[in-house]
Amino acid sequence: xxxxxxxxxxxxxxxxxxxxxxxxxxxxxxxxxxxxxxxxxxxxxxxxxxxxxxxxxxxxxxxxxxxxxxxxxxxxxxxxxxxxxxxxxxxxxxxxxxxxxxxxxxxxxxxxxxxxxxxxxxxxxxxxxxxxxxxxxxxxxxxxxxxxxxxxxxxxxxxxxxxxxxxxxxxxxxxxxxxxxxxxxxxxxxxxxxxxxxxxxxxxxxxxxxxxxxxxxxxxxxxxxxxxxxxxxxxxxxxxxxxxxxxxxxxxxxxxxxxxxxxxxxxxxxxxxxxxxxxxxxxxxxxxxxxxxxxxxxxxxxxxxxxxxxxxxxxxxxxxxxxxxxxxxxxxx
Ligand code: PHE
Numbered sequence: 589x590x591x592x593x594x595x596x597x598x599x600x601x602x603x604x605x606x607x608x609x610x611x612x613x614x615x616x617x618x619x620x621x622x623x624x625x626x627x628x629x630x631x632x633x634x635x636x637x638x639x640x641x642x643x644x645x646x647x648x649x650x651x652x653x654x655x656x657x658x659x660x661x662x663x664x665x666x667x668x669x670x671x672x673x674x675x676x677x678x679x680x681x682x683x684x685x686x687x688x689x690x691x692x693x694x695x696x697x698x699x700x701x702x703x704x705x706x707x708x709x710x711x712x713x714x715x716x717x718x719x720x721x722x723x724x725x726x727x728x729x730x731x732x733x734x735x736x737x738x739x740x741x742x743x744x745x746x747x748x749x750x751x752x753x754x755x756x757x758x759x760x761x762x763x764x765x766x767x768x769x770x771x772x773x774x775x776x777x778x779x780x781x782x783x784x785x786x787x788x789x790x791x792x793x794x795x796x797x798x799x800x801x802x803x804x805x806x807x808x809x810x811x812x813x814x815x816x817x818x819x820x821x822x823x824x825x826x827x828x829x830x831x832x833x834x835x836x837x838x839x840x841x842x843x844x845x846x847x848x849x850x851x852x853x854x855x856x857x858x859x860x861x862x863x864x865x866x867x868x869x870x871x872x873x874x875x876x877x878x879x880x881x882x883x884x885x886x887x888x889x890x891x892x893x894x895x896x897x898x899x900x901x902x903x904x905x906x907x908x909x910x911x912x913x914x915x916x917x918x919x920x921x
Contacts, residue, residue: 589633589646596626597653604661610668617661627654698910698921699802702898703784706804709828710782713821715806718781720767722788723750728766729759732773733845734873741844746790748799760788764805764891765845768870771807772878777885778810784894795906802894809870809880809887815848818867818888822852830901833857838867846889847871854900862900865892 600620607613619625631650637643695701707717720728726737735742745762752758767783775781784804791799808817819838826836834857838850846868853861867890872882895907902921904910909917 589630589637590649593627593630593646593649593653596620596630597656599626600653600657601660604657604664607664607668610665610672613661613665613668617657621654621657627657694918695921698898698902698904699895702894702901703802703804705829706784706894706897707782709825710804710806712828713824715780715782718767718771718783718807719785720761720764720770720783722761722786723752724759724761724766726757726759728769729761729763732769732874732877733765734871734877735844739844741842744843748788748790761785762789763787764803765889767805768807768845768889769874769878772809772875772880777880777887778808779887780808780810782806793908795908796896798895798907798911801907803865803891804894806867806890807870807887808889809875809885811885813869813886813888815869815888818869818890821888822867822890826854829897830854837861841866841868843868845871845874852890852892862896864896865890867891 600616603616603620604613607616621627627650631647634643634647634650637646696704711717729747730739730742731737747762748760749756750758750760764783764785764787767781767785771779771781771783782804783806784802786800787803788800789797791797793799806821808821819836822836822838826834835855836852837855838852841849841851843849843866846866849866849868851863851866853863855861867888870887870889875882875885875887895910898904898910899907
């Protein structure tokens with residue numbers, strides 16, 4: 589019988605040692621040390637032994653075998669439990685690495701970036717920044733700019749009106765030129781200002797037009813200002829903003845508030861031209877309407893689209909894309 593006990597113990601020890609998980613280990617312990625296990629059936633044979641000494645000896649051997657298996661199981665269970673705990677912790681570990689990386693930084697809107705760069709360039713040329721309201725009176729948007737009521741030139745701008753005051757008296761400014769009048773009525777010459785801002789026109793959006801867009805206005809009022817000063821300023825600005833490969837040209841045009849008037853184009857390094865804005869010598873009627881003596885002072889003004897500059901600068905095909913807020917588009921810049 590002692591061999592049977594040793595054999596049952598060794599089988600049980602081997603099973604316990606081979607268990608890969610705590611669950612399997614518990615299962616093996618139950619099988620080998622349980623009521624229906626080999627050691628239990630050996631115990632059942634004790635009663636049939638002939639002598640008390642044999643009963644005692646075999647009983648002791650069975651107890652020792654049982655304790656040995658239990659002790660081995662406990663030791664192995666501790667090892668398995670530690671391994672399982674480690675695996676569980678590793679599995680539950682949260683990946684916090686993304687919080688440690690510096691967060692990805694975005695950037696200002698392409699038009700805001702162009703707006704700020706334009707301000708920088710003009711400040712570098714000696715200008716100050718001025719601003720005016722987006723909701724404007726008819727007087728500043730048109731009348732002070734040499735366009736009396738019903739003047740046909742008003743139709744150059746598809747105007748959006750605001751229901752405020754007398755019908756037609758309040759508009760969403762169609763250009764930044766009313767800021768010229770606001771500056772001239774409040775500041776003494778010499779004046780060197782640029783006025784960037786949002787403007788509105790009753791237009792359908794397409795690749796090169798938006799009903800809401802941005803312009804930057806330039807105004808100089810000083811003594812002895814000539815058309816050459818205007819052309820030189822536009823050329824200096826073109827090179828400062830786009831780079832030395834770019835140049836500018838003026839084409840005769842018409843605006844009621846400048847005389848003579850011109851449109852100006854930017855020549856790209858590949859020789860193609862981009863129409864950018866309008867300019868001219870401030871009309872004496874405008875100076876007079878704003879309380880500046882046209883006999884003593886002269887000036888020039890220009891205005892052009894910031895959105896178009898941003899579009900050109902970044903090689904964007906369609907103005908509308910800049911306002912789609914599509915991250916895949918934005919992240920390219
Ligand atoms: N305000 C004009 C426009 O929106 C541009 C311009 C500004 C022309 C200043 C001449 C002088 O078309």
